[in-house]
Amino acid sequence: MRIYTMVDKETCIACGVCGAACPDVFDYDEEGISQSILDNNSGDMLVPTSFIDDVLDAYDACPSESIKVSKQPFHSNPNISEPSK
Template sequence: MTLYTRVNQETCISCGACGEIAPDVFAYDEDGLSYSLLDQNDGAVEVPEGLVEEVEEAHEECPTESIRVAEQPFAEQVEKTKAG
């Protein structure tokens, strides 16, 4: 299954659950807010197959529903210019 993910930092409450469930995907910025390590939270890079289950679990366990998942890249982020 193709899956993309990104965190809605406007609603993240820094509870730490996603980083425990999927440490290879979610980390925390200097404000303690979660973001996707896959592509700096753009939601444009496909979740590697071996991590899909963890991401889905984090999505289900997030108390504020801040972890967004989709079967297609998050469009509003795709157009963003990337350096390098």
């Protein structure tokens, strides 16, 4: 499986769930808003295979649907998201 991920920082409510589920991919800015640390939240870097399950766990657990997952690169546009499963 090949996936890309990013966070829609406009809708993230800084709950902290994604960083707990997948700390290798999601971290928080100074306001506690999540972002992907793989590619500065552009959504253009392929998620390493070893992190895919954790990214999908975070995607499922995010209460505001702010974690975006797609089979295509996002180019910093969270609106192209499509669930990949």
